[in-house]
Amino acid sequence: MVKAVVLGAAGGIGQPLALLLKANPLVTELGLYDIVNTPGVAADLSHIATPAKVEGYLPPDDGLKKVLTGADVVVIPAGVPRKPGMTRDDLFKINAGIVRDLATGIATAAPKAFVLVISNPVNSTVPIVAEVFKKHNVFDPKRLFGVTTLDVVRASTFVSEILNDLGLSKDIVVPVVGGHSGVTIVPLLSQSSHTLPSSLSTAQYDTLVNRIQFGGDEVVKAKDGAGSATLSMAYAGAEFAGKILRALKGEKGIIAPSYVSLLADTEGAAVLTKELGETVQFFSTPIELGTEGVVKINPLGKITEAEQTLIKAAIPELLKNIQTGVEFIAGAKTEEPRL
Missing domain, CATH: 3.90.110.10 (Lactate dehydrogenase/glycoside hydrolase, family 4, C-terminal)
Incomplete structure (x- = not known):
């Protein structure tokens, strides 16, 4: 049994990424989390005839903790996409806090999961996750990846x-x-x-x-x-x-x-x-x-x-x-x- 989780699953990257993971026969459970629309995305994907059981969560009622419980692989595409005129510094200011908060959730609910960071700027967001994990004494450098x-x-x-x-x-x-x-x-x-x-x-x-x-x-x-x-x-x-x-x-x-x-x-x-x-x-x-x-x-x-x-x-x-x-x-x- 392998549980994969997508944090930011209702976004522009999150939805097609969740679709591709649903299509992967190695995934037996797919957890989706975002601040909006996740139950709908989960319901839509759940109709696809592949082994993965799909569940979608929102922030209320410990949604982040619930989606992460039992996770083997966590992929993080959450955050704001870059737009014309936006520098990487601008992007960092917006996405850094989002990644920090999600990393805190992983550190407490799924500290042994493989964590794959997509949220930009990756050069800075991966160190953010590492530092959060260090604060919670769960940092395993072998299990943290920036997706390049x-x-x-x-x-x-x-x-x-x-x-x-x-x-x-x-x-x-x-x-x-x-x-x-x-x-x-x-x-x-x-x-x-x-x-x-x-x-x-x-x-x-x-x-x-x-x-x-x-x-x-x-x-x-x-x-x-x-x-x-x-x-x-x-x-x-x-x-x-x-x-x-x-x-x-x-x-x-x-x-x-x-x-x-x-x-x-x-x-x-x-x-x-x-x-x-x-x-x-x-x-x-x-x-x-x-x-x-x-x-x-x-x-x-x-x-x-x-x-x-x-x-x-x-x-x-x-x-x-x-x-x-x-x-x-x-x-x-x-x-x-x-x-």
Whole structure:
């Protein structure tokens, strides 16, 4: 029996994500939570002929505690989507409190669950969850993940476009490391499973890197004020959650990039830190998954000079983002969760 929970299940990411999890045969119970509309979303999904029993909860009557009780995997897409003109700092100010309150609920009702954070900005919200868990003495770095899968999905798609064959997109694997916003997103195109054309110019390479890093802006602009990447993020979130579920069931050798605490594997972290030339608390790199969560943090391996330059540009921004999350909890007053 596996219980998956979506916190923020009635939103633009939450609804399609819940649909994809309902369709996953490994899920036997699906708990949904949001501040509005969750019972209706649950009723709708419950008619789909798959094994998962679906229940939806709202804040009244300990809804958050009820939905989290018995949870094995908790996915957090809750929060406000980015809109045109909104900076990541603006987004943080809105979403930080939401993530803190949900993390408090998880710490008290489902401290052993695998927690998958989608709420942006991930570079800062994952440290928020970690700090909340530390305050409750339940922090297990092996069980906390920032979902960076959308960057990997975009890289695969954009490389297949350059190769003029979208049919390859499901087979193309490009490791994407660093963080999950702007310059902190570093695609290791030299390690792509499908080699880029030798005719690709430096300018074309730079354009491809920039598109992977700022693909979210492309969607925000195209939606013209109606939101950000929701459907592609739901797909990516379900893809990563699916890998977590398979690992939970005992499947071996599953590797996927994720933004994790380097405390999850101190041996692997030591190698990665040496490669980076600087100590960071959180970093996205290909990790091996197992029944306990993070089994191994893999090194970057051989990268090009251009990729080394990208990583050097990413680290200062990443350090700032992490500190923002840590300081938010350090300066927060103890209060009851709002959600």
